[in-house]
Amino acid sequence: MTPLVVSVVAAIASVILIVVVLELIRSRRLRERYALLWLLTGVVLLALSLWRSGLNTIAGWVGIETYPPAVLFAVGALFVLLVLLHYSTVISKLHDQNTMLAQRLALLEQRLRERG
Amino acid sequence: MAEVVTETRPAGNALAAVRRIAIVPAFNEEECVSQVIEEIRAFDPDFDIVVIDDGSTDATSAAAARLGAHVVRLPFNLGIGGAVQTGFRYAFENGFAIAVRVDGDGQHDPAQLGLLLAPVLADEADIVVGSRFATDGGYRSSRSRRMGITILARTLSAIVGRRVTDPTSGFQALNRRAIALFAADYPHDYPEVEAALMVHKHQLRMTEVPVQMRERSAGRSSIGALASVYYMVKVLLALFVGLFRKNVTPLEEVK
Numbered sequence: 001m002t003p004l005v006v007s008v009v010a011a012i013a014s015v016i017l018i019v020v021v022l023e024l025i026r027s028r029r030l031r032e033r034y035a036l037l038w039l040l041t042g043v044v045l046l047a048l049s050l051w052r053s054g055l056n057t058i059a060g061w062v063g064i065e066t067y068p069p070a071v072l073f074a075v076g077a078l079f080v081l082l083v084l085l086h087y088s089t090v091i092s093k094l095h096d097q098n099t100m101l102a103q104r105l106a107l108l109e110q111r112l113r114e115r116g
Numbered sequence: 117m118a119e120v121v122t123e124t125r126p127a128g129n130a131l132a133a134v135r136r137i138a139i140v141p142a143f144n145e146e147e148c149v150s151q152v153i154e155e156i157r158a159f160d161p162d163f164d165i166v167v168i169d170d171g172s173t174d175a176t177s178a179a180a181a182r183l184g185a186h187v188v189r190l191p192f193n194l195g196i197g198g199a200v201q202t203g204f205r206y207a208f209e210n211g212f213a214i215a216v217r218v219d220g221d222g223q224h225d226p227a228q229l230g231l232l233l234a235p236v237l238a239d240e241a242d243i244v245v246g247s248r249f250a251t252d253g254g255y256r257s258s259r260s261r262r263m264g265i266t267i268l269a270r271t272l273s274a275i276v277g278r279r280v281t282d283p284t285s286g287f288q289a290l291n292r293r294a295i296a297l298f299a300a301d302y303p304h305d306y307p308e309v310e311a312a313l314m315v316h317k318h319q320l321r322m323t324e325v326p327v328q329m330r331e332r333s334a335g336r337s338s339i340g341a342l343a344s345v346y347y348m349v350k351v352l353l354a355l356f357v358g359l360f361r362k363n364v365t366p367l368e369e370v371k
Binding site: 022028031032035036039097100104 | 191192304305346349350353354357360361
C-alpha cells in the first residue's frame with residue numbers, strides 16, 4: 001500500500017504544477033498549445049496521487065509489488081519524455097521557419113539595395 | 117459555388133465616405149479566391165481588398181494579384197489567427213476606418229456584407245458578427261462540429277452575459293477601435309471565440325446579425341473530428357485563463 005504521506009506530497013506537487021502552468025498562460029509566457037501536455041501531466045499525476053487504490057491496482061498490472069508509488073515516478077517520467085519529444089518537433093519546425101525567414105529577409109534586403 | 121437567396125440592404129451613402137477594406141484570409145484557395153474578390157467588388161467596387169495568403173503552396177497569390185487585390189504573402193502558414201491579424205495590422209497601418217473579413221474559401225457571401233456593415237456605420241456596434249444560427253438558416257455541418265459550437269456558444273454567452281449564437285463565425289465587420297485592438301493582439305488557431313472575450317473585456321460593443329453561409333465549394337474543412345476535441349479543450353482553457361488576463365493596450369493612433 002502507498003504510504004499516505006507519499007500520496008499527500010505527490011498531490012501537492014501536482015497541484016503546484018497545474019497552478020504554475022495556469023499562471024504562465026495567464027501572464028502570456030506560455031501559449032495554450034504548449035501548455036496542454038503539461039496540464040495533462042499535472043491532472044494525471046494528481047489523479048494517481050489521490051486515487052490510492054487505483055495506484056495499487058496499476059502497480060499490480062505492471063508487476064510493481066513492493067512499492068506502488070514507483071508508478072508515480074514511471075508515469076511522471078513518461079509524460080516528461082512526451083513533453084520533451086513534443087518540444088523537439090516544435091524546435092525543428094521553428095528552425096525551418098527561422099531559416100525561411102532569414103532567407104526571405106536577406107533576399108528582400110538585396111533587392112532593396114540594388115534599387116539604391 | 118452554390119447560389120443562395122440573400123437578403124441585403126443597400127449600404128447607402130453612409131458607406132461612400134469611409135475608407136474601407138475587405139480582409140480575405142486564404143490558404144490554398146486558388147480556385148475560390150478570384151470569385152470572392154469579384155463578389156466583394158460586385159457588392160461595392162470601392163472596397164480595398166487585401167488577400168492574406170497564409171503560406172499557400174498553390175497559385176492563390178497569383179490569382180488574387182491578377183485581379184488587382186493587395187496581396188500579403190506570409191512566408192509560412194501561421195494559421196487563421198495569425199493570417200487574420202496580419203490583415204488587421206494592414207488595415208490599421210493603412211488608415212482604414214472599417215474592415216470586413218471575408219474568408220477566401222467562399223463560405224462567406226459578400227452580397228450579405230450590407231447586413232454586417234449597417235450597425236457599424238450607424239455606430240451601434242464596434243464589431244458585427246454574421247451568425248449562421250441566429251435564425252433557422254438550415255446550415256449543415258458535421259455533428260461533432262455542431263456540438264462543439266453549441267458548447268462554446270453556451271460558455272461564451274454565460275461569460276459575456278448576452279446570447280451568442282455563432283461564436284466561431286469569421287464573417288465580421290469592424291470599426292477602427294476594434295481594428296486597433298485586434299491589430300495589437302489576436303488569438304491563435306481558432307481565434308473568434310477568444311476574440312469575443314477580448315471584445316467583452318475591452319467593453320467594445322459586439323452584435324450578431326443573421327446571415328446565411330455557403331457550403332465550402334472547394335478545398336477541405338480545416339477541422340476534423342479529433343481536431344475538434346483538441347480545439348475545444350484549448351479554446352475552453354483559453355477562455356477560462358483569458359478571464360484572469362490583463363487587458364492589452366490597443367495600437368495607438370500616430371498623430
